[in-house]
Amino acid sequence: RKVHTPIYLQPAHAFIQRQPMGVVGVIAPWNYPVQLALAPAITALAAGNRVMLKPSELTPHTSAQLALLVAQFFAPDEFCVVQGDANLSALFASLPFDHLVFTGSTAVGRKVAQAAAQNLTPTTLELGGKSP
Secondary structure, eight states, rough: EEOOOOOOTTTTEEEEEOOOEEEEEOOHHHHHHHHHHHHHHHHHHHHEEEEEEEOOTOOOHHEEEEEHHHHHHOOOTTTOOOOOOOHHHHHHHSSSEEEEEEEEEEHHHHHHHHHHHTTTTOOOEEOOOOOO
């Protein structure tokens, strides 16, 4: 869609072009394991991206159910759930995603940001909140 072009940029034309980023990684916390896992995943899917979700290792039953439900309704190359411990989370954060979303503590957020920076992966970090 066309948007206003400032006078100092004339005779250029400006427009907004929406396009998917690619593969979005989501690392979810333990305290709201469904909401804070699915909200960013659904948003990324709606924007045309593919999603890899890493739920918290502290919610194994919820993570297993999420994995079953996602596998039932999505192809593995569209949306998948990766289950594992904190070591797997560290490896997950270091993957070359097109965007990485993390919700959790500031201390872990620093580690996630450092791992993502190795690939110049853009990140969205929601750190240290008391409510979702």
